[in-house]
Every structure is written in structure tokens, then in C-alpha cells.
Amino acid sequence: MAGGVLGLDELEVPEELSLIVAWRQREGYAGGEVRVVAGVASYLREACERTLEQISEREPRVYTPEMQLEEDEELLVLEDAELVGDSQIAAIVLPTEPLPIINAQSLPRRPLQLYAVRIRTENGDVAFVRKTNPHTPIRAGRMFALLGNTLSRIGGPVFGLDNHFDLIVTERGVVALRQSYFELLFRETPALQRHIPEWVNAIDANVPFAGDGAARLAERAATDGRLRRRLRSIAERGHLSTVTADQIRKHLQDVGLSESAFLDGDQLLYDEANPFALVYLLNEDFFQGGLTDASFRSDRKSPR
Amino acid sequence: MAQERVPPSAGPGANGPRGKDAASDGYASRRERASDLIVELALFMSSYAPLFAILAIRFRSTTLIVACAALSAAGFAAGAAVLLRFRQVTGSTWTVRTVEDRGGEVAGYLATYLLPFVTVTEPGVRDIVGYALFLLVIAVIYVRSSLVQINPTLYLFGWRLYAIEIGDGWSGYLLARRPLRKGTDVAAVRMTERLFVSYSSRRS
Numbered sequence: 001m002a003g004g005v006l007g008l009d010e011l012e013v014p015e016e017l018s019l020i021v022a023w024r025q026r027e028g029y030a031g032g033e034v035r036v037v038a039g040v041a042s043y044l045r046e047a048c049e050r051t052l053e054q055i056s057e058r059e060p061r062v063y064t065p066e067m068q069l070e071e072d073e074e075l076l077v078l079e080d081a082e083l084v085g086d087s088q089i090a091a092i093v094l095p096t097e098p099l100p101i102i103n104a105q106s107l108p109r110r111p112l113q114l115y116a117v118r119i120r121t122e123n124g125d126v127a128f129v130r131k132t133n134p135h136t137p138i139r140a141g142r143m144f145a146l147l148g149n150t151l152s153r154i155g156g157p158v159f160g161l162d163n164h165f166d167l168i169v170t171e172r173g174v175v176a177l178r179q180s181y182f183e184l185l186f187r188e189t190p191a192l193q194r195h196i197p198e199w200v201n202a203i204d205a206n207v208p209f210a211g212d213g214a215a216r217l218a219e220r221a222a223t224d225g226r227l228r229r230r231l232r233s234i235a236e237r238g239h240l241s242t243v244t245a246d247q248i249r250k251h252l253q254d255v256g257l258s259e260s261a262f263l264d265g266d267q268l269l270y271d272e273a274n275p276f277a278l279v280y281l282l283n284e285d286f287f288q289g290g291l292t293d294a295s296f297r298s299d300r301k302s303p304r
Numbered sequence: 305m306a307q308e309r310v311p312p313s314a315g316p317g318a319n320g321p322r323g324k325d326a327a328s329d330g331y332a333s334r335r336e337r338a339s340d341l342i343v344e345l346a347l348f349m350s351s352y353a354p355l356f357a358i359l360a361i362r363f364r365s366t367t368l369i370v371a372c373a374a375l376s377a378a379g380f381a382a383g384a385a386v387l388l389r390f391r392q393v394t395g396s397t398w399t400v401r402t403v404e405d406r407g408g409e410v411a412g413y414l415a416t417y418l419l420p421f422v423t424v425t426e427p428g429v430r431d432i433v434g435y436a437l438f439l440l441v442i443a444v445i446y447v448r449s450s451l452v453q454i455n456p457t458l459y460l461f462g463w464r465l466y467a468i469e470i471g472d473g474w475s476g477y478l479l480a481r482r483p484l485r486k487g488t489d490v491a492a493v494r495m496t497e498r499l500f501v502s503y504s505s506r507r508s
Contacts, residue, residue, distance in 0.1 A: 016491045018396035033396075035494055041394035097471025098398065101497055120397035120489065 005060045005077050006170050007123050013048045017041055018118045020127070021102055021134065022092045023110045031092030032102035034115075034159075043161065044117050048128045051165040055175060064236060065229035069179040076182055079173035089185045090169050093118060093127035104156040107135065114185070115161070116169075124172075128165040131181040136160050183225075196221045196228060199235040203268075203282060206240040207248065213270030220275050230279045240282065248281070255286040256295055340496040343386055344447045349375075350383025351446070351455040352439070355417050364425050368432075383457050390501055395493040398500075402469040403486045406454070406477070410465070413454045416442060468500070478502060 019040075022031040036044070058075040061067065069076050084090045092099070093116040100106070116129040136158045138144060144154040167176040167185070176182035200218040203209075209217070221227040234240065245266035252259050262269055262281055270278055280286055285298045356376035360369050419438065424431060454465060458479060466478045468490075476498035484490065484502075492500035 014397070016395045016397045033494065035393050037392045038394055095471075097474035098476075098494065101494055118396065 005055065005075065005175055006079060006168070006172050008052060008055060008126075008168065008170075008175065011052060011121060011126065013045045013052075014119055014121070015041075015045075016120065017044060017048075019044065020093055020095070020099060020116045020118055021112045022089065022114050022116070023108050023112050025110070028088045029092055029113065030108075031095070031099050032106070033099045034102050040161070043163075047161070047163045047165060048117055048119070050163055051128055051168065051177070054164065054177060055168070058177070060175075063176075063182070065233040066237075067179070069176075071178060076176040076179050077173070078176075078182075081172050083186060084169060084171060084173060087186055089114075089129075090127075092116075093129055093169055094125045094171065107157055111135070111137075117165070124170060127169045129167040129169060129181075129185070130162055130165045131167070131178070131185065132162065134159045134161055183229075193222060193228075195235070196231065199231040202235050202238075203231075203240055206243060207245060207282075208267050210264040210267035210269050213268060216272060217270050217275065217278075220272070224275070227275060227279060230276075230283045230285075234279070234283050239284075251284075251286075252281070255288055256293075257281070257286065341447065343496055345443075346382040346386045347455055348443050348446045349379040350386070350457045351379075351413070352416075353377075353379025353383065353457050354460065355419065358417070359419075359423070362421075362423065362425055363427070365427075368427070380457065383455070386495070387501070390493045390495050391503055393493045395491045395502070395504075397489050397491045398470045399489050400468045400470060400478070400484065400486060402467075403484045404467040406465045406467050407459070409454050410456055410459055414456060417456070476500065480504075 017036075019034045019036045020031055021034055022029045024030075055075055059073060060075045060077045061069065063076050063078040067076070084094075093114075095118070102108075112133045112135050114129055114131045115134045116127045118125055118127045136144075138158070144158050145151045146154050164177075166178045166181045167174060174182060174186065196218050200214050200221070204214040217227075217231075221231055245263065248268075249259055249263060252262055260269075261271065262278060268278060268282075280297060287296055287298065288294065289296060353376045356372045356379060360372035360376060363369050363372060419435070423435060427435070455463075458465075462481050463479050464481065464483075466480065466484050467475070468478045468484075469475045478484065478490065478492060478500045479495075480490070480492075480502040482502075482504070490500075490502055491504050492502040495501050
């Protein structure tokens with residue numbers, strides 16, 4: 001079942017492939033292509049096939065900002081062409097035109113953030129992404145040498161490539177074996193940023209903000225991934241559509257929080273000094289222990 | 305369906321940052337073309353391999369005959385070495401948006417092949433220095449311009465040169481032994497920043 005995700009079940013890794021590396025540059029990423037000889041390509045092909053096998057063995061789960069992926073059993077799936085279209089990472093690992101060639105001379109000094117294998121399939125390009133630096137830097141006071149008949153010093157940069165990948169990016173969406181890597185690579189995507197005003201307005205429509213709180217919250221969320229993730233979660237659950245100020249008041253009492261810190265009459269109070277508190281509250285992240293009166297805050301929730 | 309993607313930031317290659325940005329990112333802007341330069345010089349040598357063969361036939365001095373024959377052999381060997389070396393490299397597949405056969409430019413390049421016919425058969429030292437200087441100038445122009453793709457020797461062995469465009473803005477060249485049509489997928493190996501070679505014998 002899982003193999004059917006984004007059409008990956010019928011995917012055959014072809015002979016031709018590109019090895020792409022990416023690194024941080026100013027606010028975003030830059031990338032280049034590393035030419036590989038047949039032996040390395042064969043190894044990368046096997047790593048792609050191993051990753052496809054892992055995918056076919058796992059249960060797909062549609063991504064929500066709230067989710068906590070069971071990484072040994074589950075697979076994160078997000079079918080969202082807009083997200084891919086807006087992502088700088090996707091633009092690098094699924095380039096529409098050849099990237100600059102990276103060789104020993106042009107390898108950037110900045111650490112590489114990832115490497116990816118891009119292949120062409122009947123259904124478009126597919127990239128297998130490994131979120132690690134393949135370039136093994138030589139620390140001061142150490143050297144790398146290769147043992148043949150004699151031990152010879154390795155003159156150029158050394159690359160280490162793993163036998164598996166963390167994510168698969170297609171033009172239709174993303175499949176990830178590691179949730180944290182997915183969130184790390186796609187969190188700044190404009191497709192997500194554009195939704196912030198919608199998410200805040202949806203809250204405001206149900207329980208209005210006092211003053212310009214909605215605008216200030218949206219502004220803050222644009223630069224804060226954690227805030228954004230919770231706003232998205234609130235919007236996707238849609239639970240506030242039936243929530244009243246009185247219910248919020250009661251919930252505050254239940255979890256032992258001060259009403260004056262969160263409500264101004266029947267309006268939500270956004271505190272710039274502690275922007276998370278209100279969002280935690282609306283996302284039902286505050287709760288009391290079931291057996292004790294201890295107060296907790298949840299970072300992740302799974303529906304029962 | 306795929307959305308129109310944001311353009312990736314430029315890397316350190318031909319489209320990459322230069323000057324201050326390049327320095328801050330640690331790109332060796334002068335050295336980064338070193339490996340391309342070796343390929344380009346090898347292609348240059350191979351492009352004049354037939355010319356040196358003609359010169360070897362024209363000259364009467366044994367020393368010059370041997371020197372030109374050696375340069376001709378080295379040129380053929382350099383071309384073959386480049387092609388064999390990149391045959392070991394794994395190619396990638398691209399859709400070529402436009403294709404233009406650049407065979408006509410090879411004919412223009414052949415003008416330099418008139419050199420053997422205007423040289424004297426028993427040149428003095430000054431003549432030889434003059435010819436060498438002429439070839440040096442051609443070599444510099446060859447490497448620094450798009451002439452690097454134009455190679456009569458490769459044409460002799462059935463290779464054809466195409467000017468191609470991929471994606472929205474990438475333009476370069478492709479060496480192939482088969483006809484190419486626009487809008488088709490081509491599996492090819494990157495020889496240099498702007499030159500692909502396709503070893504596939506399948507028709508596109």
C-alpha cells in the first residue's frame with residue numbers, strides 16, 4: 001500500500017542519474033552537480049532501490065504539523081505540488097536545467113547540507129535526498145590515506161555516501177522517512193508562508209483578537225517555524241469554529257492559567273513578549289495530568 | 305501537475321557568484337575552471353590532429369615531419385582519451401528545448417586548415433616560430449570562446465555538434481553521433497560546464 005504513494009510503487013531506477021549537493025548561501029540554498037563514475041552510480045542506484053523497499057514496507061501517514069512519525073514503521077507523505085514548486089530545496093534537487101559542476105576545486109568551503117540523486121522517470125523527475133554532509137572534512141592534525149600495496153595520502157576531498165536516503169521529492173509532493181529532516185528542509189517554503197494570514201484570519205473569525213493582535217501574530221509567525229507549525233495545525237483541525245470565549249475561559253481555569261493573560265473581555269490577547277502561549281492555548285497544548293494536578297504542555301499530539 | 309519552480313540559487317559554476325560573493329563562499333574562481341581547461345586543451349589538440357598530419361606530409365625536414373606526426377598522433381590520442389574518460393562517467397537525462405546543428409561552424413573553422421598550404425615546405429627558424437605563434441593565438445581563442453566545441457576531428461569520426469537549450473535559460477552544446485530533435489529527452493554526460501556528450505546510439 002505504502003509503495004503506491006506518489007506513484008513510487010512502479011518506479012524503476014534508471015542507469016542515468018545525477019548526484020547533486022546543496023549548501024547554505026545567504027538566506028537560502030545553492031546547489032551543484034557532482035559527476036560520478038559508473039561504480040559510484042551503481043552504489044547510489046542500490047541506495048535508491050533500498051529506500052524504495054523501505055518505503056514499500058512502511059505505513060504511509062499524511063503529514064500534519066502535529067504528527068509524531070513512528071520512524072521505524074511509518075512514512076510521512078505530503079502530496080502538495082505547490083509546496084514542491086515553492087521550495088528552494090526542491091528547485092535544487094529537481095533542477096529544470098543543469099546545475100554548475102562541482103569538483104575538488106569548486107567545492108564550497110561551507111559545509112554541504114545534503115546530497116541527492118536525481119533521476120528521470122516516465123512520470124517526471126524524482127530526487128532521493130540524504131540530509132547529511134557527504135564531504136568528510138579532514139580535521140587539523142589528521143589525514144586520510146588509502147591502503148593498497150602501500151598507504152598513500154588521499155589528496156582531494158573525501159566523500160562518504162550512505163546506502164539509504166531520508167526523503168524522496170517528486171514534482172507532486174514529498175515522501176519522508178525522517179520527519180525532522182522534512183521539516184528542516186521545507187519549513188521556509190513560501191507555499192507555507194503564504195497561508196499564515198489565512199490561518200490567523202480563521203482564528204480571528206471565530207474568536208476575535210484584541211487590537212492588532214492578529215496582524216502582529218501573523219508577522220511573528222512569518223519568521224518563526226514553531227509558531228507557524230502550530231497555526232497551521234489549528235487551521236487544519238478547524239476545531240475553533242465552535243469554540244466560544246466562555247469555553248476558552250473555562251479551559252484556562254481547568255489548566256490553571258490566568259484569564260487576564262489570554263483574554264481581554266471576549267477577545268484574544270496576543271502578548272508579543274510570549275507569542276507562543278496564546279497559540280499553545282488555542283492548539284489545546286496545555287493540559288493537566290490525568291492522575292495528578294500537574295500542569296503539562298504537549299509538543300506533539302496524535303489523535304486516538 | 306508540477307508547479308513553476310522557484311529558481312535555485314546559483315552555484316559556483318558558470319552562473320555562480322563571482323567576486324566578493326565567490327570569495328566569501330570560498331570558491332576558487334580561477335582554479336575552478338582548471339579541470340575544464342584540461343578537457344578544452346585536449347579537444348583543441350585533437351581538433352588540429354589532421355592539420356598536423358597534413359603538415360607532416362608537406363614538410364621535407366625529417367625533424368619537422370617527426371614533430372608534426374607526433375603532434376598529430378598526440379591530438380588523435382587526446383581526443384580519444386577525453387571521449388573514453390567521459391564514457392566512464394554516468395550521464396543524466398535532460399529534455400532539450402531547442403536544438404540547432406552547428407556543423408556549419410566546423411566548415412568556418414576549417415579555414416585555419418589552409419595553413420599547411422601557405423607554409424613553405426622547408427621553413428626556417430623564423431617561419432617555425434611564426435607558425436607556432438599562430439597556433440598559440442588560435443589555441444587561446446579556441447579555449448576562451450565557444451570554438452572549443454567545434455572539432456573537425458570529431459566530425460571525421462561521426463560526431464556532430466548541436467547547440468542546445470535546456471529549461472528556461474541554460475544554453476550549451478551537445479556532441480552526439482545521432483540526429484537530435486527538440487523536445488526530446490537526451491541521456492548525456494557533462495564534459496565541461498557548457499558541453500554535454502551523448503554516447504547513446506538510440507535515436508531520439
